[in-house]
Amino acid sequence: MPSPRMSVRLLALAGLLLPVWAHAQVAGSTAASVTLTERHEIAMGWSARRSVLGKTVYTEAGQKIGQVQDIIIAPGGKVSYLIIGAGGFVGIGRHDVAVPAAQVRDHGGRLEMPGATQDVVRTIPRFDYANDTAVRDHFIAAAVEDIGRARRNLVALQKAAEATGAEARLKLQPEIDQLQRNVQVAEGKLAELQNASVGRWKDFQAALSDAVSRLRSGPESAVPG
Numbered sequence: 001m002p003s004p005r006m007s008v009r010l011l012a013l014a015g016l017l018l019p020v021w022a023h024a025q026v027a028g029s030t031a032a033s034v035t036l037t038e039r040h041e042i043a044m045g046w047s048a049r050r051s052v053l054g055k056t057v058y059t060e061a062g063q064k065i066g067q068v069q070d071i072i073i074a075p076g077g078k079v080s081y082l083i084i085g086a087g088g089f090v091g092i093g094r095h096d097v098a099v100p101a102a103q104v105r106d107h108g109g110r111l112e113m114p115g116a117t118q119d120v121v122r123t124i125p126r127f128d129y130a131n132d133t134a135v136r137d138h139f140i141a142a143a144v145e146d147i148g149r150a151r152r153n154l155v156a157l158q159k160a161a162e163a164t165g166a167e168a169r170l171k172l173q174p175e176i177d178q179l180q181r182n183v184q185v186a187e188g189k190l191a192e193l194q195n196a197s198v199g200r201w202k203d204f205q206a207a208l209s210d211a212v213s214r215l216r217s218g219p220e221s222a223v224p225g
Contacts, residue, residue, distance in 0.1 A: 057084055057104060057111045063118055068111070069096060086121050098127040136201050140194065143212050147186050150215045154179050179215075186211035 057065045070083035082101055087094040104113055130138070157179065161172040189211045193204040 052082070052111070055111050057082075057099075057113060059116050059118070060107075060112055060114055061117070065113060065116065065118070065121055066094075066097075071101075072098065083127060086124070096127045097121065097124040099124070133198065136198070139205065139208075140190070143186070143190055143193075143208055146212050146215060147183060147190065150179065150183050150186070154183060182211070182214050186215055 056067050066084045066086035068082050069085045072081040081098045083096050086097045161169045189208040
């Protein structure tokens, strides 16, 4: 059996589910720089190395699904998916599938997927890790969408100001000016990232994230959070 590994990667998937573990094995009893509640949660949690990675997942009927090859850590630090090397039975070759952690339980020391069958496993799409280029493209697409929404809202706000009286227009102008500056900054940061080499785009990622966050945290006329 190959040595299990744990990779911390961002999975660009919607609807990430939080794990609901039952009868979890005790992982430890102490932790540094955490609250008492957090320390208790850690103590009652799973040990990935001892209890999950490399373990075989079965159906409730005892049919083998495959071994846990990896654990995906979603943004925010929550374990969301188990990567299972499924297959080896009739009709399916060996390939990885991503299974929400909440769909796997510990039943008497054995990992099971309640309700799953080998036929169900055959319908799960093959899982492949996103390469760096795909992650970059996804990040840029999301930023472009947010900036575009903010620019449309800016135009709508400008039109609303033009349709009001002078006094109301004066009250709206600071909001318009701030939103316009924020959009220009975000567009500038986006251009910097797009012009960066493939190997250096992450150097500009934080600045663009901050700029887009300002659009999201601005007035209601900007990008809703």
